[in-house]
Amino acid sequence: MPMHETLSATGIGVSLFDLRHTFESAQPLTFYAEYNAQSNTLTYTSGAHIINVGASGGVEKGTLLVVSKDLGYSVAEVTRRFRLSDNMRSVYKRISTDSFMRASIERYKGMRLTLNDxxxxxxxxxxxxxxxxxxxxxxxxxxxxxxxxxxxxxxxxxxxxxxxxxxxxxxxxxxxxxxxxxxxxxxxxxxxxxxxxxxxxxxxxxxxxxxxxxxxxxxxxxxxxxxxxxxxxxxxGDTRAFPVDVWMQRAMERMYFKGKKTGVRKIHEFADKRWGAYSGFAQQYIYHYARNARIGVDAKPRLGK
DNA sequence: ACCCAGGCGGGCG
DNA sequence: CGCCCGCATGGG
CATH class of the missing domain: 1.10.340.30 (Hypothetical protein; domain 2)
Structure with a gap:
C-alpha cells in the first residue's frame, strides 16, 4: 500500500500577470490545458506531473497559487512555463511603438508569452x-x-x-x-x-x-x-520570431500598410526593424487583439490615444 | 447552404 | 525562385 501523497501549495508574487489572457491567446496550453474562468485556475500536465495554478489579486500585483504533489518541481515548472522572469514593464516600453500597440497592451495587460516543450x-x-x-x-x-x-x-x-x-x-x-x-x-x-x-x-x-x-x-x-x-x-523562447497567420496578416496590412496587400516577407522585415528581439511579444498582442476584434472581418478596431 | 480557420506540400511556369 | 491549388472537418 503506497503512502498517500497529499497536495501542497505555495504562492508566487507576480506583477503584470493575467492568467486568462495568457490562456486564451492560442498558445500551446490553450490547446491542452483546462481553464476555469470562474475560479481563474488552470490545470495542466508537465511530463507525468499534474500542475494546478490559480491567479488572485490584481493584474498589476497579484499572487500565483501553485498546487501539486511536488512543489519543488511545480514552482520551477510554473516559473519557466509562464516566463515569470520577463520584466513586462520593460517589454511594454519596448513595444509601445504606436497607438494600436498601446491599445492592445491596455486591453490585454498581463498577457504573457509561455515557454513550452x-x-x-x-x-x-x-x-x-x-x-x-x-x-x-x-x-x-x-x-x-x-x-x-x-x-x-x-x-x-x-x-x-x-x-x-x-x-x-x-x-x-x-x-x-x-x-x-x-x-x-x-x-x-x-x-x-x-x-x-x-x-x-x-x-x-x-x-x-x-x-x-x-x-x-x-x-x-x-x-x-x-x-x-x-x-x-x-x-x-525565440522572441525574434513573428508568426504571421491570416489574422496577423490582415491586422498588419490594416494597421501598418494602409490596408494594402502585403507579403509575409515584407511584414517580417517591418516587424524586425520595429520590434527586433521583442517581435514575439508584439506579435502576441497584435494577434490576440486582432482575433478578438475581428480586424479585417467585420469590425473596425477602436484605438487608444 | 456557405465561408472560414494561428498553412503546407507539391506541381507547374 | 514564385504562384496556385487541393486539402478534412466542424464552428459560425
Missing part, C-alpha cells in the same frame, strides 16, 4: 494549420487522450494523460490519427513524430540562432514558415 509545441502547431482555435484544442486533446501515457491516482485509476512524446506517436496509424479528427494533418503528424524520434533532436536545437533554428524546424513534415515561427517562439 519543443515537441509539444511542434505537435500543437502542426495541428493548427488551416484550422481554427477551438478545433485545434479538440484534436489536440483527442491525441493526448489516445496516445499520452496514463497518469494514475492513488487508487490506480487513470486521472489524466501526459502529453504524448514523439516516440508515442511514431507508431500511431493514420487511421487512429484520423479518428482524433486530425484530417489531412494525420500524415504530417506521423511523419513529424518519426522524424523527431529517429532523425532530429529538438532538444539539440536549443543553442541555434533564429535563422538556423527555423531552417531546421522547416525540415519537419507539416512545418513551414509560419509554424516554424510558432515553434521558435513558444517552444524555444
Amino acid at each position: 519543443p515537441w509539444e509545441t511542434t505537435l500543437c502547431f502542426i495541428i493548427s494549420q488551416f484550422n481554427n482555435v477551438k478545433r485545434i484544442g479538440l484534436i489536440t486533446k483527442n491525441v493526448v487522450r489516445t496516445f499520452g501515457p496514463a497518469i494514475k491516482g492513488d487508487n490506480d485509476n487513470v486521472i489524466a494523460h501526459s502529453f504524448p512524446g514523439s516516440g508515442d506517436l511514431a507508431h500511431a496509424t493514420i487511421k487512429e490519427l484520423m479518428a482524433c479528427g486530425a484530417g489531412f494533418r494525420a500524415k504530417y503528424i506521423k511523419e513529424a513524430a518519426e522524424y523527431c524520434t529517429n532523425n532530429l533532436s529538438l532538444q539539440g536545437l536549443r543553442s541555434k540562432g533564429h535563422d538556423e533554428l527555423k531552417e531546421e524546424l522547416m525540415g519537419i513534415s507539416g512545418v513551414g514558415d509560419k509554424v516554424a515561427d510558432c515553434i521558435a517562439l513558444f517552444g524555444y
Whole structure:
C-alpha cells in the first residue's frame, strides 16, 4: 500500500500577470490545458506531473497559487512555463511603438508569452494549420487522450494523460490519427513524430540562432514558415520570431500598410526593424487583439490615444 | 447552404 | 525562385 501523497501549495508574487489572457491567446496550453474562468485556475500536465495554478489579486500585483504533489518541481515548472522572469514593464516600453500597440497592451495587460516543450509545441502547431482555435484544442486533446501515457491516482485509476512524446506517436496509424479528427494533418503528424524520434533532436536545437533554428524546424513534415515561427517562439523562447497567420496578416496590412496587400516577407522585415528581439511579444498582442476584434472581418478596431 | 480557420506540400511556369 | 491549388472537418 503506497503512502498517500497529499497536495501542497505555495504562492508566487507576480506583477503584470493575467492568467486568462495568457490562456486564451492560442498558445500551446490553450490547446491542452483546462481553464476555469470562474475560479481563474488552470490545470495542466508537465511530463507525468499534474500542475494546478490559480491567479488572485490584481493584474498589476497579484499572487500565483501553485498546487501539486511536488512543489519543488511545480514552482520551477510554473516559473519557466509562464516566463515569470520577463520584466513586462520593460517589454511594454519596448513595444509601445504606436497607438494600436498601446491599445492592445491596455486591453490585454498581463498577457504573457509561455515557454513550452519543443515537441509539444511542434505537435500543437502542426495541428493548427488551416484550422481554427477551438478545433485545434479538440484534436489536440483527442491525441493526448489516445496516445499520452496514463497518469494514475492513488487508487490506480487513470486521472489524466501526459502529453504524448514523439516516440508515442511514431507508431500511431493514420487511421487512429484520423479518428482524433486530425484530417489531412494525420500524415504530417506521423511523419513529424518519426522524424523527431529517429532523425532530429529538438532538444539539440536549443543553442541555434533564429535563422538556423527555423531552417531546421522547416525540415519537419507539416512545418513551414509560419509554424516554424510558432515553434521558435513558444517552444524555444525565440522572441525574434513573428508568426504571421491570416489574422496577423490582415491586422498588419490594416494597421501598418494602409490596408494594402502585403507579403509575409515584407511584414517580417517591418516587424524586425520595429520590434527586433521583442517581435514575439508584439506579435502576441497584435494577434490576440486582432482575433478578438475581428480586424479585417467585420469590425473596425477602436484605438487608444 | 456557405465561408472560414494561428498553412503546407507539391506541381507547374 | 514564385504562384496556385487541393486539402478534412466542424464552428459560425
